[in-house]
Amino acid sequence: MTTQAPRPRGRPRRFDPDQAIGTAQRLFHERGYDAVSVADLTEAFGINPPSFYAAFGSKAGLFARTLRHYTTTAGVPLSDILRPDRPVAEALAVVLADAARRYAADSDAAGCLAIEGARCNDPDARKAARALTAAGEDTIRRFVAATHPEAAERLADYVVTVMIGLSAMAREGHSLDRLQGVASMAGMVLEEALTMPGFTGQTASG
Amino acid sequence: MTTQAPRPRGRPRRFDPDQAIGTAQRLFHERGYDAVSVADLTEAFGINPPSFYAAFGSKAGLFARTLRHYTTTAGVPLSDILRPDRPVAEALAVVLADAARRYAADSDAAGCLAIEGARCNDPDARKAARALTAAGEDTIRRFVAATHPEAAERLADYVVTVMIGLSAMAREGHSLDRLQGVASMAGMVLEEALTMPGFTGQTASG
């Protein structure tokens, strides 16, 4: 239902940028940002470099658009899971379980596109990916802070750390079962950590 | 005290390979394998490419030697911590706490060289790094299996996942305090997971 105005004007495009973004998402997810070259992309799209740059500006630009599409499509739906009325520990456990499931769902495109993209070697692409992961971290922290302000940073740090680890383990080829095992183990500590008074980080200092 | 035999034979080296490995370790740890070029290395060593290749064979070869040096120098000493007579949960918690401390100790060289190296784009370098991380994972799994065979894989997966996450968080610049907070939180679940009967991975399947 993309409203398709009368007709743009000049020579019509020989390819569909939206469809290309889907192809790009698959390639970036399978091989990682750095390992996908512009040549790979143009070949997969069936176009030549000038069309690529006219449509997307740069490889990092395409990646930014791809990330936007990914979050609304295949990423962990944090805003849906972290409803304000939901028990905090339970909701966070669901986030971890959902991440495990999604990251291992497609063994050819394992892990989280944003988390993995945040570690690539291109500054622009990295920045785009980090913006997404930072937004996710903020969402988690604010969700916890609404009811447990003092535990928010710690719990958000923990959940994000485990998610990053899960994404890496998924990319190493670990099975869904093993990821789910880690996620469920990680979830067990959430309740306890919430109700722990004065838990401000020095418990392991001895 | 490196026994310095009579004299090697031909023209003497203008540089010390062992010292170069120390320099390489710093560079690789600071910037990551991919982001360090052979030109960077030769410049840092004060030599030219032919000397580099004569001494180390390839960039990945140097990295392999650097990793060996790293494990005996700055890596988490798993074999020392995971003594067979030690309570399992306590020992694993120490591993996590030690990782947090080490990964955040030097903000210019954050995270674990082996864990991060295992995600680089060069197949040979990746293989060398993965051999190390796999050995570490095996050490953890066998340590747990000695007393809790059924929990070994799950606990090893969990500890490794958190360590990978901690390394990533350290590289994002998170403070020592925050990493220690995550590590101590992650450590809280270990005891419970050990004593949980029939905990074989299906708890989150509903």
Added chain:
DNA sequence: GCGCTTGTGTAGTCATGGTTACAAAAAGCC
């Protein structure tokens, strides 16, 4: 000193990878 061995310096090769100049093509507008 002469040959042998080994390391060094100069100056490259070769591939890859992101990006672009330029002219031709394909449509709309009038």
Added chain:
DNA sequence: GGCTTTTTGTAACCATGACTACACAAGCGC
């Protein structure tokens, strides 16, 4: 049908990066 607009295809450019050919230098054994 000409003018304008936008996209396309060919063919590059330019930088980087891993690696090497080759001749010379510097030590040892004799």
